[in-house]
Amino acid sequence: MTAAAQVSTNSVRVRDNKRPQLLDSAARYFCQQGYDAAPMRDIAAAAGMKAGSMYYYFPSKEDLLVAVHEEGIRRITAAVTAAIDDAAGPWVRLEAAMSAHLRALLDGGDYARVVIKSLPNERAPARQRLIALRDEYEALFVRLIDDLPLADTVSRRHLRLLVLGAMNWSQSWYRSDGDDPGAIARAFVEIIRKGDSA
Amino acid sequence: MTAAAQVSTNSVRVRDNKRPQLLDSAARYFCQQGYDAAPMRDIAAAAGMKAGSMYYYFPSKEDLLVAVHEEGIRRITAAVTAAIDDAAGPWVRLEAAMSAHLRALLDGGDYARVVIKSLPNERAPARQRLIALRDEYEALFVRLIDDLPLADTVSRRHLRLLVLGAMNWSQSWYRSDGDDPGAIARAFVEIIRKGDSA
DNA sequence: GTCTATAGCAAGATAGAC
């Protein structure tokens, strides 16, 4: 194949590539209906194609889920690291990270939501890989919490689990007409800094 | 029908009633494989019957899930209220409740786990009913947290959401060879009571 | 690249014998 033919092939590929629409559509359906309940037909239709055509881009439904997860983690990580860069002081940085994490999960679109909602089945080969991806992201919080000035009696590991658990669970109670993610992060940090009044 | 015949009918009913085994089996499968992925055939087989026979006890799979949830909530509620009764002092009572809640979720069998893991699909008619059941249970924590002596700047509502979220999410990281539920509850309470050392 | 058509399978639920 000549160099010119390659360029031509590549530009055709770029122009006709519907992979992004497909991913968007998958993220939306996985988020709203759950992985198992979202049919490939519907995902394809929302991206403007028939079910069979998707397999040109993704060899299986599970691969589609993995791709959505990867993009979701990428977006959450980008939002949180950007927020940390703008903040100074350990507590301010933690609150900024929490605010960005919550915003991504609650108002940040379907990709991030799927990361929390739709882990694949126990025996799915991809499961361990996705868990590893999330663990890698959460390591960010290990460092943030290491920097906090805390009483000696406080377990930093449990603090991390407390904070991440509370944030990830927030999808189950959040309503967009209540507190915004920033207010939730502020309230959570306030609790951790000074709970007891006695 | 005579009274004697009724008694006879009832005792037969009691003796042959496999509803409990069916519920146990459903709880196990819903917990391990998730609601969608658990086939009625397998649930029936583990309870010693064929798939078709289950419909004598439960008119649909969704009804089966509702029954498991109800039993799960009943057990968690019983465990937590019993733990509170033995405890004096607002912080001790909260920690006792958290310890019991965590023990139920993490080491308490399949019923309680299903309550957290397997909420039915968005459009399932039973969904709202199950959420209402859980809300009713969680009202216990409203009272426990109302009794705490807290700094004025602390939002009791957010404290409740923080604590319940962290506990419910713990299923995703808990390993039975690590801290036991009591130790987790202790660590969480310690964080809330005195976080900041500055 | 996208289509149509369909293979191949597994699921929930039902009917009727016993």
Added chain:
DNA sequence: GTCTATCTTGCTATAGAC
């Protein structure tokens, strides 16, 4: 009450034309 047998439906994935 439980069985067998089956209906009906929906799904993922593939094959091959265009």
